[in-house]
Amino acid sequence: KAIVAKTAKIGKDVTxxxxxxxxxxxxxxxxxxxxxxxxxxENSKVGEDTLIHPHAVLxxxxxxxxxxxxxxxxxxxxxxxxxxxxxxxxxxVPQVGNxxxxxxxxxxxxxxxxxxxxxxxxxxxxxxxxxxxxIAHNVEVGSHSCLSAQVGISGSSKIGSxxxxxxxxxxxxxxxxxxxxxxxxxxxxx
Numbered sequence: 001k002a003i004v005a006k007t008a009k010i011g012k013d014v015t016x017x018x019x020x021x022x023x024x025x026x027x028x029x030x031x032x033x034x035x036x037x038x039x040x041x042e043n044s045k046v047g048e049d050t051l052i053h054p055h056a057v058l059x060x061x062x063x064x065x066x067x068x069x070x071x072x073x074x075x076x077x078x079x080x081x082x083x084x085x086x087x088x089x090x091x092x093v094p095q096v097g098n099x100x101x102x103x104x105x106x107x108x109x110x111x112x113x114x115x116x117x118x119x120x121x122x123x124x125x126x127x128x129x130x131x132x133x134x135i136a137h138n139v140e141v142g143s144h145s146c147l148s149a150q151v152g153i154s155g156s157s158k159i160g161s162x163x164x165x166x167x168x169x170x171x172x173x174x175x176x177x178x179x180x181x182x183x184x185x186x187x188x189x190x
Contacts, residue, residue, distance in 0.1 A: 002034075011048065029066065041077075047103065059115060061098035068101055071109040071131070076101065080114040080121075080137025080155060093117060095137060102126075108133060108149070117155075124161070142179065 001018035004010065008022045011030035016022065020034045023041045028034065029048035040046065040058045047066035052058075056070045059077030070076070082093035097116025101123045107113070108131035115121060116138045123129070124143040134152045135141065141153075142161035151165045154173035163177055166185035171177070175189050183189070 005042075023060075035072075044077075053109075059099075061115070063098065063100045063120075065101055065103035065105065065125075067104050069106045071107060071111075073110040074107050075112045076107070077115040078112060080117055082117055082137060082155075097121065097137070099123075102143075105129070111135075114139075114155075130167075136173070148185070 002016045002020045004022040005024045007024045008026045010028050013031045014028050015033040017036040019036045021039045025043045026040050027045045029046060031048055032046055032050040034052050035054045037054045038052045038056045041060045043060050044058045044062045046064045049066055050064055050068045052070045053072040055073050057075045062077040077099045079095040082095055083090040084093055095115055095117050097119045099113050099115050100120045102125040104126045105123055107129045110131055111129055111133040113121060113135045114137040121138055122140045124141060126144040127141050128146045130149040132150050133147050136153055136155040138156040139153050141159045144161055145159055145163040147165045148167040150168040152170045154171055156173055157171050157175040159177045160179035162180045164182045168186045169183045170188045172190040
């Protein structure tokens with residue numbers, strides 16, 4: 001009862017549960033598991049030994065590495081919050097980039113990672129993201145960083161490797177956080 005496009009390339013020993021949807025030109029690597037009601041949109045790639053839980057959504061061109069876990073309700077690749085006031089109204093700035101998730105990443109339930117305006121929003125190897133985290137367009141999170149619940153990272157911010165962010169940390173746009181920084185709960189970086 002799953003929907004799998006004819007152009008999708010499905011690896012060996014892949015599990016695709018009922019009501020999952022796999023779009024055109026999607027690649028799913030060996031031994032990956034796509035749970036019921038997960039949605040993987042066109043031109044996306046899922047690596048080997050990856051687990052995508054129910055109701056997770058991968059928008060077009062999302063790239064997911066090997067041994068990644070994406071929990072229920074996570075959304076990867078939705079539009080970034082890009083608007084500019086044109087003198088009369090807020091005009092939408094097209095968001096044409098994508099999201100890249102490297103190997104050994106875990107993404108919590110109901111977390112959102114926006115696609116880049118241009119280029120890629122990148123989550124590096126080994127990053128652990130809790131539930132209810134918002135990562136905006138063109139952000140880069142360095143390897144082995146850990147983001148707790150309700151962290152919000154504004155657009156074009158760069159996070160170093162081995163960074164720890166406590167619950168409800170907020171970063172303003174274009175922030176830069178170096179390697180091995182620890183930000184306590186409810187910290188704000190303008």
